[in-house]
Amino acid sequence: MRIRKKKWARPELAACPFYLDAPQEAAGGWAARFARPGQLLHLDLGCGKCTFLAALAHREQGVNFIGVDISEDILGVARRNIEAEFDGEPVENIALLAFNIEKLDTLFAPQEKAARIYVNFCNPWQKAGDHKRRLTHTRQLETYKKVLAPGGELWFKTDNMDLYLATQRYLREAGFEIVCKTEDLHAENAPDNIESEHEVMFTAQGIRTKAIIARLPEEKSGVEIP
Template identity: 50%
Template sequence: MRMRYKPWATKELDACPFFIRHPEQYLGKWHSLFPRSQPVELELGCGKGLFLAALAPANPQVNYIGVDLKDTVLGPAKRNLEAAYREAGREPDNIILTAMNIERIADSMGPEDTVQRIYINFCNPWPKKKHHKRRLTHPRQLENYKKILVPGGEIAFKTDDDDLFADTLEYLAESGFVVTEKTYDLRALNRPDDIPTEHELMFVERGIKIKALWAKLA
């Protein structure tokens, strides 16, 4: 989904205490950006931030990092997060937003920047075979994630795309991950910890079943 240009986003993000402008400058230093030393979870492709806005204020015992490609997206994410923290009566002290090309995440995050869990929600399926290497669940990317996941760390993945889901199951096995749970109809599970994303609600309204899996690094 293409986001419209937000002329206000750059100025607001530059003034935002939880936005990082040049993530490559923090290679090996992400943990130091949080006031409390505690587990870190990472969302790749956080979009408008609605998933993290529901998750981060409710879990102060976890630090969160939200990544997307451009300020165009992260401007609304910043506003949504601020609103969620105000409603929770808390300061946004366990959240960081940053813009980066996720295909080059290794330039900005390394083995010192350990995370417990990586969320990948409704990423671009890149259906053409020649573009498969650009998928966020492709083995080329999974090898990068393995460098920052703690032993036994987890990937949580959701998609509406059948082919991407089937291929991702193969990618994970190829890269040494063990799928601990999977479903071809997430809504039927009624998981109490599930937080619907903007895309998820849109697809459900259209009658499209959501595929999801949870995989651990062996």
């Protein structure tokens, strides 16, 4: 889906204290970017308008979050949603950045590890020739393994059954352990679930949310979660 240009997005992001316009320079110093540097780090990849990330970060103040999306236009909307959710409170546990997720590992020094990665309602890339562009494809999971701590988790949600099934295969190929999965998240007892903007939309259309939680075994990475 094409994102409509928003002339106000870049000026607002430039003035935003939790937006990084040169994220590569943060490698090796991510902890210092947050008010509470010793906290666990979670990544929201393809964070979009950040209704999910805003609510999650506001609720989980003991975790630091990095939201990544390719579009500055959509991150402009995300900034507004985050500030609306925090409603005047300082935003101290979020960093937003526009970056190509395929190169995610270049943003972190070898010792910097995330405890969890979220991928919510990413593009399913239906054509066979485009499958490698999926954010849960085996090739992409190999990149995530470089930034996940041993025992780190990937939390995935989608409306697309084909992608849900394929992602299970991708996870196994990449050496992840599937901890739990469901074809209807809202039918499960999941009181802590936070809905993204796409989840709200698809649920209203009667489309079930499929979800997977997968874990990286301890031996797949070299740094423990603090």
